[in-house]
Amino acid sequence: MKNSIKALAAALAATMMAGSCCNNSSDSVTLKVTREMECDVLVVGGGAAGIGAAICSARHGAKTILAERNGCLGGMATSGLVAPFMSSTTPDGQTLLIRGVFEELVDRMIAQGGAIHPLDAKIGTWTAFRDKGHHGLGTFDYECLKRTTEQMCVEAGVDLMYHLLFVKADKKGDKITAAYFATKDGIWKIKAKNYIDCTGDGDIAAEVGVPYVYGDGEGGVQAVSVFFTVRGVDGKAMARHNEDCIRRGDYEGQWYMNEIKAAREAGEFPSWRNKIALFENLDGSYTVNMAQSDDVDGLDPKQVTDAEVEGRAQIDKIVKFLRKYVKGCENCTLDATADQLGVRETRRIEAVYTVTTEDAKNSVSYPDPIFCCANHMDIHRKGYVEYVARNTNDPFYIPYRALLPVGISNLLVAGRCAGAERPVMAAIRVIPPCFAMGQAAGTAAAISVADGVCPQNIDSQKLISTLRADGVYLPQ
Numbered sequence: 001m002k003n004s005i006k007a008l009a010a011a012l013a014a015t016m017m018a019g020s021c022c023n024n025s026s027d028s029v030t031l032k033v034t035r036e037m038e039c040d041v042l043v044v045g046g047g048a049a050g051i052g053a054a055i056c057s058a059r060h061g062a063k064t065i066l067a068e069r070n071g072c073l074g075g076m077a078t079s080g081l082v083a084p085f086m087s088s089t090t091p092d093g094q095t096l097l098i099r100g101v102f103e104e105l106v107d108r109m110i111a112q113g114g115a116i117h118p119l120d121a122k123i124g125t126w127t128a129f130r131d132k133g134h135h136g137l138g139t140f141d142y143e144c145l146k147r148t149t150e151q152m153c154v155e156a157g158v159d160l161m162y163h164l165l166f167v168k169a170d171k172k173g174d175k176i177t178a179a180y181f182a183t184k185d186g187i188w189k190i191k192a193k194n195y196i197d198c199t200g201d202g203d204i205a206a207e208v209g210v211p212y213v214y215g216d217g218e219g220g221v222q223a224v225s226v227f228f229t230v231r232g233v234d235g236k237a238m239a240r241h242n243e244d245c246i247r248r249g250d251y252e253g254q255w256y257m258n259e260i261k262a263a264r265e266a267g268e269f270p271s272w273r274n275k276i277a278l279f280e281n282l283d284g285s286y287t288v289n290m291a292q293s294d295d296v297d298g299l300d301p302k303q304v305t306d307a308e309v310e311g312r313a314q315i316d317k318i319v320k321f322l323r324k325y326v327k328g329c330e331n332c333t334l335d336a337t338a339d340q341l342g343v344r345e346t347r348r349i350e351a352v353y354t355v356t357t358e359d360a361k362n363s364v365s366y367p368d369p370i371f372c373c374a375n376h377m378d379i380h381r382k383g384y385v386e387y388v389a390r391n392t393n394d395p396f397y398i399p400y401r402a403l404l405p406v407g408i409s410n411l412l413v414a415g416r417c418a419g420a421e422r423p424v425m426a427a428i429r430v431i432p433p434c435f436a437m438g439q440a441a442g443t444a445a446a447i448s449v450a451d452g453v454c455p456q457n458i459d460s461q462k463l464i465s466t467l468r469a470d471g472v473y474l475p476q
């Protein structure tokens, strides 16, 4: 019995071996490795975190590959049509907290007319939430983000590889020895000294057995959304309506809540969102975040597909609602729907240090801070959004150890799957902090290669001083 189990394990281990042939059975498949590559640092996932990680790893001398399943960079910020950059400033809007590679990107985009600076986005404008909570919502152009991040990667020497879906990793002891990708060309194998998981879902970490928490730990996850853009909105009319409502103290009117209620009663509003959520873009179009579904597992392709289909059906009705009920939107038309479902949460890995809600509330100090931010915590629960303001202008810090998964010595994790309690992740999962996490992970991975020590053993003071030298705001 033992021997036959051994034989089965050996057969399974042989799957995906270079040059192996195609032995298919009902529950396993052996595929041929058609290409092999090596690098110092392999970043998987080209969203905000992966972009920051790859650029900074390459800039610090590591031979870096960035593997991404889509045909562009940006992840949620481009393929998901998610915009604007959520706040990257102190709550009073006076100090930019997320700097470094994020600020550099924003400055390059501004020079092309593709972004406004977060410090120029003030409460009371359509580019920022209108009445409370959010200075610094930096509007940006999706195409400019795609193009500029590609240019920054290429200039840094990152080897970009699109259309690679990570599917498997080999592990020896506490080290990953290779990653495998499904491609049109068969299976590609990439070996690296260090791996950075920026998939948003912690795909590599989960594959190599890092413990994680899924959503609320009881199977529940935040709502998913399909973002879309519309054209033909009369922004001036909406701004006038908005100002009138603020003057009258008419909160419900300001957010068109009565119109939504009336439309819902008439069977003409399909989503549970109870407030209008339109964000003005630089080219006069508006990004809309109002199509929403619950109980969708972002790791299950069929559920994701169904939610995308449902989202686009909702969008058709929401555009009709906007035209019929919302002053200023009478002539709006659908411009584009996102290619990719907006998944707010799946896995959060168990890290060497898990940032707690109390840590964030109390702005706790750490010996190894990598960036600070001041985002509020918004959890999109079934039927409503729970919004927890921190009620202080003080930022909170994220330590390097939150990027280090337990049990694997040559893996870092950055982005919305890093090591933080759920409410903290609800604050730091927005785009600017993801860039900051990526910058820290990429810099650390390169230092690790240069110094010949694993990421967990790098000199954290060297990491901090390197991040500071690269423009990261770390006053602590």
Ligand SMILES: Cc1cc2nc3c(=O)[nH]c(=O)nc-3n(C[C@H](O)[C@H](O)[C@H](O)COP(=O)(O)OP(=O)(O)OC[C@H]3O[C@@H](n4cnc5c(N)ncnc54)[C@H](O)[C@@H]3O)c2cc1C
Pocket (backbone or CB within 6 Å): 044, 045, 046, 047, 048, 049, 050, 067, 068, 069, 070, 073, 074, 075, 076, 077, 082, 083, 084, 085, 086, 087, 164, 165, 166, 167, 198, 199, 200, 201, 203, 224, 225, 289, 341, 342, 343, 344, 414, 415, 416, 417, 429, 430, 431, 432, 434
């Ligand atoms: C509905 C919604 C609304 C939001 N609103 C805002 C907002 O207004 N402002 C804001 O700043 N933030 C907002 N956010 C949060 C923000 O968009 C994301 O949390 C953030 O962009 C995550 O960045 P990331 O790099 O961790 O992941 P992603 O942007 O998800 O990037 C992950 C990348 O990895 C790739 N990938 C995944 N798996 C694999 C694999 N196995 N192999 C290869 N590649 C893979 C993906 O294609 C993707 O490019 C919102 C998010 C959602 C879902």
